[in-house]
Amino acid sequence: MPVCPYxxxxxxxxxxxxxxxxxxxxxFFKCQRCGQEFATTGILKFCPLCDADLSEQMN
Structure with a gap:
């Protein structure tokens, strides 16, 4: 379970x-396929630029 940092x-x-x-x-994510770094307020499963799978980046 994640813990709120605040x-x-x-x-x-x-x-x-x-x-x-x-x-x-x-x-915060960095796509390993296209190299794009981005921040989002939700957990993403796929890169919004190249559709690469981001699920392996989540702990």
Whole structure:
């Protein structure tokens, strides 16, 4: 389970906003196929530029 970096409460894996403090999580990705780096407020499964699979980047 991820932990909110602001209030340290454990969150469910499918939540992008902390239910305790309301902070929206930001995820950082770097596509290994096209090299593009980007940040998003949700977990992505595919690169928005080249459709490469990003699931192996998630811990």
């Amino acid at each position: 209030c340290q409460v454990e969150m469910d894996d499918d939540l992008d906003t902390c239910p305790n403090c309301g902070i929206t999580m930001i995820y």
